[in-house]
Amino acid sequence: MQKDAISIQILGSNPSKLSQYRSQISSLINKEITTQLYNNTTPDLLSLYRDKKPPELLIFLLDDATLAALNELTTLPSASRPALLVIAPDNDKQQMRLAMQAGARDFFTSPINEQELHKSLNKIIFDMRRGRAKTGTLITIINAKGGSGGSFITCNLAHIAAALSDSSAVLIDFDLQFGSQSLNLDIKPQHTIVEALNDVTQLDFDAIDGYMSLHGSGLRLLSTSFEQVVLPGEIIVENLDQLLTLLISHYDQIFVDLPRHIDPLSATILERSDQIVIVVQQSLSHMRDAKRLTRILKSEFNIAEKNILIVINRFDPDSSLHLADIQANLESSVLYKIPNDYDRVANSTNLGIPLYDYARNSAITKAIISLAESLNVPIRAEFKEKSFFKKLFNLKDK
Numbered sequence: 001m002q003k004d005a006i007s008i009q010i011l012g013s014n015p016s017k018l019s020q021y022r023s024q025i026s027s028l029i030n031k032e033i034t035t036q037l038y039n040n041t042t043p044d045l046l047s048l049y050r051d052k053k054p055p056e057l058l059i060f061l062l063d064d065a066t067l068a069a070l071n072e073l074t075t076l077p078s079a080s081r082p083a084l085l086v087i088a089p090d091n092d093k094q095q096m097r098l099a100m101q102a103g104a105r106d107f108f109t110s111p112i113n114e115q116e117l118h119k120s121l122n123k124i125i126f127d128m129r130r131g132r133a134k135t136g137t138l139i140t141i142i143n144a145k146g147g148s149g150g151s152f153i154t155c156n157l158a159h160i161a162a163a164l165s166d167s168s169a170v171l172i173d174f175d176l177q178f179g180s181q182s183l184n185l186d187i188k189p190q191h192t193i194v195e196a197l198n199d200v201t202q203l204d205f206d207a208i209d210g211y212m213s214l215h216g217s218g219l220r221l222l223s224t225s226f227e228q229v230v231l232p233g234e235i236i237v238e239n240l241d242q243l244l245t246l247l248i249s250h251y252d253q254i255f256v257d258l259p260r261h262i263d264p265l266s267a268t269i270l271e272r273s274d275q276i277v278i279v280v281q282q283s284l285s286h287m288r289d290a291k292r293l294t295r296i297l298k299s300e301f302n303i304a305e306k307n308i309l310i311v312i313n314r315f316d317p318d319s320s321l322h323l324a325d326i327q328a329n330l331e332s333s334v335l336y337k338i339p340n341d342y343d344r345v346a347n348s349t350n351l352g353i354p355l356y357d358y359a360r361n362s363a364i365t366k367a368i369i370s371l372a373e374s375l376n377v378p379i380r381a382e383f384k385e386k387s388f389f390k391k392l393f394n395l396k397d398k
């Protein structure tokens with residue numbers, strides 16, 4: 001059984017029916033299922049479950065012989081009862097009432113409508129997984145102007161999170177028309193974000209993993225394929241919302257590369273983000289756009305100042321636009337600087353090798369590790385940037 005799989009059991013009084021339902025339902029939902037025989041020769045259900053851990057989801061084949069077991073279940077406190085789905089021979093009102101008292105999530109009569117059963121089980125499993133799910137962090141990186149380096153920084157932040165921390169990390173390339181993250185990581189996606197979004201209503205937690213491409217570092221990528229162009233209107237906002245819920249519940253860190261463009265899709269992502277990183281370069285026109293974007297985020301999306309981080313990419317200490325001017329202009333005291341490094345960045349992107357793998361000791365790599373730390377990515381101690389370096393490159397001071 002998979003490490004975090006839900007334990008599922010079928011209980012019934014008839015061995016051949018039990019094994020028939022087991023194989024039918026197990027292939028329907030593609031999960032392992034155990035069986036529990038219950039009749040007048042077996043001990044009562046509560047002592048059975050005292051000896052063996054009760055399943056998390058119980059599919060209950062109700063008949064005269066198992067009725068007593070259903071009654072026993074109702075005596076358990078609801079928190080220690082398995083999630084329950086009841087299958088009965090007919091629509092007997094008394095039995096339905098009893099099933100409800102036992103907390104059944106659904107009630108089916110034979111012959112069973114397979115499609116309905118499939119839907120119901122998936123929904124129960126989805127809710128259970130959500131109940132014990134992680135609360136991953138959604139970090140969105142948006143550029144104030146095209147060409148600022150938003151995509152480059154997103155790729156390397158996500159790679160560093162996957163490679164240098166124990167977190168599970170996902171990179172979503174939301175540049176749906178000209179996305180380049182698959183090239184940056186030298187990956188050819190087998191499936192795309194569009195497929196994931198179209199199928200999301202039927203996906204459970206295990207299935208979403210199959211839509212992503214896996215990088216050697218453990219980083220998962222969800223993107224379009226390089227040949228694909230997604231047109232506006234092809235994606236349903238509600239599906240995007242559901243996909244984000246699924247990802248946040250299943251992975252620790254989700255990084256979104258979001259090109260600057262405000263529409264219902266990007267609004268959904270921005271509203272759900274825990275942190276938004278705005279990438280700018282050191283010029284007056286970048287400042288103007290960054291200021292405007294920050295205002296929009298605060299006033300239209302109610303995003304708190306503390307959740308917006310500004311990164312000055314390709315920072316040049318000799319530029320006539322000084323850090324103090326930028327701070328004053330953007331009304332932000334917290335600015336992070338990433339140095340300019342044309343050769344390393346160009347080579348790393350052209351080769352499809354992330355910076356940490358290509359030039360792990362370079363100043364630019366260290367600056368991105370530092371940025372990851374500021375975003376609360378739990379970088380393992382041995383990879384943490386020394387404070388002296390932080391002082392040199394990035395920080396909350398001048």
Ligand SMILES: Nc1ncnc2c1ncn2[C@@H]1O[C@H](COP(=O)(O)OP(=O)(O)O)[C@@H](O)[C@H]1O
Pocket residue numbers: 143145146147148149150151152153279313314338339340341342343345346349364
């Ligand atoms: N710090 C940097 N030093 C040198 N080149 C950089 C740096 N950051 C980004 N670049 C380059 O700038 C170009 C634009 O970056 P990109 O990430 O595509 O920007 P955006 O996604 O904001 O449009 C790319 O060719 C990238 O390799």
Ligand SMILES: [Mg+2]
Pocket residue numbers: 150151152175259
């Ligand atoms: Mg980009």
